[in-house]
Amino acid sequence: MNTAAPNTLNLYLNEIGQHELLSKADEVDLADQIRKAREASQTMEVGDYRDLKELRQLERLVNKGARAKERFILCNLRLVVSIAKKYPVPGSLELEDLIQEGNIGLEHAVEKFDGRKGFKFSTYGTFWIRQAINRLIDQHSNLIRIPADTHSALRRQLREADATSPELSVDMHRINALTKVASLDVPMVEDGDKDLHAVLASTEQTPDELVTEWHHQQLVGKALAKMRPKVREMVRHRFGLDDGVEKTFIEIGELVGVSAESARRAIAKALNELASDQALNPAS
Secondary structure, X not given: OOOOHXXXXXXXXXXXXXXXXXXXXXXXXXXXXXXXHHHHHHHHHHOOOOOHHHHHHHHHHHHHHHHHHHHHHHOOHHHHHHHHOOOOXXXXXXXXXXXXXXXXXXXXHHHHXXXXXXXXXXXXXXXXXXXXXXXXXXXXXXXXXXXXXXXXXXXXXXXXXXXXXXXXXXXXXXXXXXXXXXXXXXXXXXXXXXXXHHHHOOOOOOHHHHHHHHXXXXXXXXXXXXXXXXXXXXXXXXXOOOOOOOOOHHHHHHHHOOOHHHHHHHHHHHHHHHHXXXXXXXXX
16 A cells, blocks of 8 residues: 555545445345346356347346446445454554455355345345455464464373363363364355354344354354364365355265265254254353
């Protein structure tokens, strides 16, 4: 950023302030247009249309979806700024950098948002915006890391101690949570399965409260630490906690050496156990 950045930022804030905020009905309508455009694009890619007339209809849906996406993004740029301003900015970065990265998360959220589920976009988008900003800050932060060999030795010693000293089991879980990397901001799958978001949150909480609680209390890490290693691996694959890519039960089975049905049952059982865990659902 150059020395003119403050003026540039002010101009940017004035510009995005000209876009009116969306109503919930607007969000649902625009998300529907984006979804239809995505489906139309997929249909065009595989050539699954009858004639030129249908092709033109698909093209119109794609163009309409592109306009809807642009409007959706423009009307939510202020959300990115409000979130970015809450972060302490590392010395190697400026606020504009956080905003720019947050905008990438915003675009991803707009592409994936399903207005039919009843959540406000601000709740859903916050996950993706924070994830993008967090990654940027992580890349520029000075972190104290345990060397890999020391890390492995520590975990091995803790496992051995845990086997003979039951009183260490609580601390063992805590250290497991600290020594595992879990993505806290990845929105969950949309195929009807229970998601971690729903499992770990009290049904009495509002969506905004869920987002805040997840981000600050790191419930995902705590939940994973309670699982057996193989089940934990399957859950991480299912919800894309490592790479952001959600996997099917068939893919998970191939990765861990079990059948798709065994993977499905193991994950369902783990999520049901988490749903009834009072430590993870303090308000229930």
